[in-house]
Amino acid sequence: MHITYRQLQVFSSLIKTSSYAATADKLCITQAAVYMQMKLLQEQIPLSIIEKINNKITPTDTGLQLFEQAQKTIYQFSKINDFVQQTLKLEQGSLSLSVVSTAGLFATRLLKNFVEKYPKIKISLSIVNQKTMYQQLEENLCDLVIMGEPFSKNKIFQTPKANYALQAKPFMENPLVIIAPFNNKLIRKKPHTLSKLSQEKFVVREAQSGTRLAIQKHFKKYKCELKVAMEMNSGEAIKQSVAAGLGLGIVSQHTIEWELEAKKLSVVPAESFPIKRQWFVAHLTQKKLSPIATEFYNYTLQNAHKFVLQ
Amino acid sequence: MHITYRQLQVFSSLIKTSSYAATADKLCITQAAVYMQMKLLQEQIPLSIIEKINNKITPTDTGLQLFEQAQKTIYQFSKINDFVQQTLKLEQGSLSLSVVSTAGLFATRLLKNFVEKYPKIKISLSIVNQKTMYQQLEENLCDLVIMGEPFSKNKIFQTPKANYALQAKPFMENPLVIIAPFNNKLIRKKPHTLSKLSQEKFVVREAQSGTRLAIQKHFKKYKCELKVAMEMNSGEAIKQSVAAGLGLGIVSQHTIEWELEAKKLSVVPAESFPIKRQWFVAHLTQKKLSPIATEFYNYTLQNAHKFVLQ
Structure with a gap:
């Protein structure tokens, strides 16, 4: 099956409104597009899903089954969409930080301020030694790390399993x-x-x-x-x-x-x-930073200096 | 969003196997097709859904949300598919019959035999007078009717709401x-x-x-x-x-x-x-007969004569 979300949306609306015109209106598409989506959907199911009796569209037995599943599916997609939207607005999501213990004093103060700004984000902080921090990076357990200078100039670090490239940016003198x-x-x-x-x-x-x-x-x-x-x-x-x-x-x-x-x-x-020396905020080069991780990254670059004795 | 079932299937498999090659194998498509489906899926979501760390594909936060919903969606589609398959095999579905009371004697015997052949089908039988039968047809409450000669030669019957065309076939002398x-x-x-x-x-x-x-x-x-x-x-x-x-x-x-x-x-x-005169088996011309309704239709044509005194 190659059923699409759009097809389910059109079908669902058609069952609810019993009308091609109303469905087109509701979804802001042309009536021809409604027919086309319905045609594409029907082609994938070897049994009729709707019938038109006295100009009223009604679902067949199979159509009724599809309708029930379509409703659930549409709900699930709305949940994904909500999640994405809230994540983009920094109102949802999680952030996992790993901080070398020597940076703990200012990093925790920095984090307290950040948490107050984004109270809905689930944050986990791990204050660790450098070895553990590299393990966490290797196992993709943290989004960002705060550390001293990375191992080597080219920021490749080796583990028994692989080489990892680090994207590390200095943000404050150490x-x-x-x-x-x-x-x-x-x-x-x-x-x-x-x-x-x-x-x-x-x-x-x-x-x-x-x-x-x-x-x-x-x-x-x-x-x-x-x-x-x-x-x-x-x-x-x-x-x-x-x-x-x-x-x-x-x-x-x-x-x-x-x-x-x-x-x-x-x-x-x-x-x-x-x-x-310098303090660095870093992540695996391969890591796709979430919106909240990007936000903390930038927040650290701009604000960390406020949390140390000058 | 124009997410497709196929994209969710590819994505879901990719998360489970952590491998493009394994996903391609599992779904019997090329690896290029896997990449393409993933590209099309990612284009529709403004946040990264996967990341590749040490050649291992893992879902991002957003990807994890999508994965959970994708699993549910795939399950729902499998249920639709099961329903369709079982309906095609006459192992699932429902059949709604309306029979004029004068045909009740042989129609119930006919039905008893049919039920024994297709025990998983949900059947509802309505023994009615002719007026009620036409109402049921008008309201699309029955799949098939067994009746005497339809009202008129062109088999159009009128109701306060509309004209209905009847597809009626004689199956036995009356x-x-x-x-x-x-x-x-x-x-x-x-x-x-x-x-x-x-x-x-x-x-x-x-x-x-x-x-x-x-x-x-x-x-x-x-x-x-x-x-x-x-x-x-x-x-x-x-x-x-x-x-x-x-x-x-x-x-x-x-x-x-x-x-x-x-x-x-x-x-x-x-x-x-x-x-x-003749007995007729009929349905609204606009009606999309389900597999089981088609089966009963043909069954009636071939077997009804066995259930009357000759």
């Missing part, structure tokens, strides 16, 4: 600053040269991490050696270690707002700092 | 015989001439009835006068009146089987008798 325990002596004299600071030992992220690579690159650029006191697998662990006096740290300024307020950490003034 | 009370003296000497019998008084149907007209025509042909003892508005009343001795009667031989058996009435042997 300044890396040197942190020390609160009121450490280093924060008084300023600004320190990197060669001075490189005499200190640092608590750093593991060798493969983006932040670690950025730090090593920066030290290399200034021909300084990075003395590693200890490696940590999370930003949270680094902050706690620095506060405990295990060494200095280099972390995103956007992750230490609470610790500065609570007087647990201080930022060490230093020449050539902060190291300026 | 012999009109002269009846008398059981063992009346007239049945001994045989056969009587009509001029002899015309000395008797007759209990007859009302002036407008087909039987009455046929009787008058017959008497006129033989240049005899019809002496009317009394007019009755039903065949039942005539039989009872004749048995009570109010006069002779002329009725269809097919209506008196029980009265002959019960020895209430006798047939009077007469020259130029029986008057040979």
Whole structure:
């Protein structure tokens, strides 16, 4: 069968109005078009669906069956249409976000504001480490991610299953600053040269991490050696270690707002700092962004900077 | 929207198999046709319905909505198709018959046999007088009627609302015989001439009835006068009146089987008798006969004679 929605619509209206003229009026088409749609519909069903008795169109037994199913089908299409319309008007839909934990502080504030603007959207947020975020991308579990710099320049990342291309756009600076325990002596004299600071030992992220690579690159650029006191697998662990006096740290300024307020950490003034990295909003290149995902994408580009300490 | 059943079928299969190749295989079409149907479907929906991540087709939010509705729609079409197929195989459907009361005796026997042959068909039988039968035809309440001779030669009958054309086919002789009370003296000497019998008084149907007209025509042909003892508005009343001795009667031989058996009435042997009329099976010319109605129509033509006393 190659029955079309239009044919069902014409047929349904014809049964309801018993008139070709009224059907044409109602659907804003010509009467000839009504005849044509009915002809095309009838050709697909080996039994008559209507009969004309005394100029009144009535359905045959088969026509009555078709009418009942047509009504249901038309209702289903109206539901699809409603969904599409509401999705276009951002009044319906869902948005799945994955955010690296270091961006959690500003991303949750950004999201709160967005939710207030689009209260009918179902949002799921996942605050994860980078590895999990890549898994979620690979499994197509998230629409958008907020992350630091993607793995590589060409934004292809590899998984056991496939290579994925990422569409990633920077939307805000991600300044890396040197942190020390609160009121450490280093924060008084300023600004320190990197060669001075490189005499200190640092608590750093593991060798493969983006932040670690950025730090090593920066030290290399200034021909300084990075003395590693200890490696940590999370930003949270680094902050706690620095506060405990295990060494200095280099972390995103956007992750230490609470610790500065609570007087647990201080930022060490230093020449050539902060190291300026970027935050990225990204999605799989193959991903078809929904209207609400597109909206959040643009919203992030325009508003994220309002939610960090300048 | 001009979405087609085929598009929904292709889309639905594509979501289930996640593969264009598998969909093409399953629906026995080329892969190019699958792409084309998907392209035509997507053109009608202003939001993407599928995305391809790592060579795996998955539905978008909108696609998921469409998939759910498509599944329901496909189910509904399968139900229409089942109905059509079963109707064609005479395993489903309904048949509405209207039978004039004088034909009731053989028509019910005929029907009993038919029902045993097609037990799944829903049959409604209406035994009515001629006036009601014409009303039922006018209101398109019956598929077929079994009747005596239609009103007029061109088989157009008039109602307050419209003229209707009848498609009527004779299928069996309807012999009109002269009846008398059981063992009346007239049945001994045989056969009587009509001029002899015309000395008797007759209990007859009302002036407008087909039987009455046929009787008058017959008497006129033989240049005899019809002496009317009394007019009755039903065949039942005539039989009872004749048995009570109010006069002779002329009725269809097919209506008196029980009265002959019960020895209430006798047939009077007469020259130029029986008057040979016909039984007709008829329907509105505009009526689209269903497969089961066509079956009963042909069944009546071929078998009705088996259900009357010869």
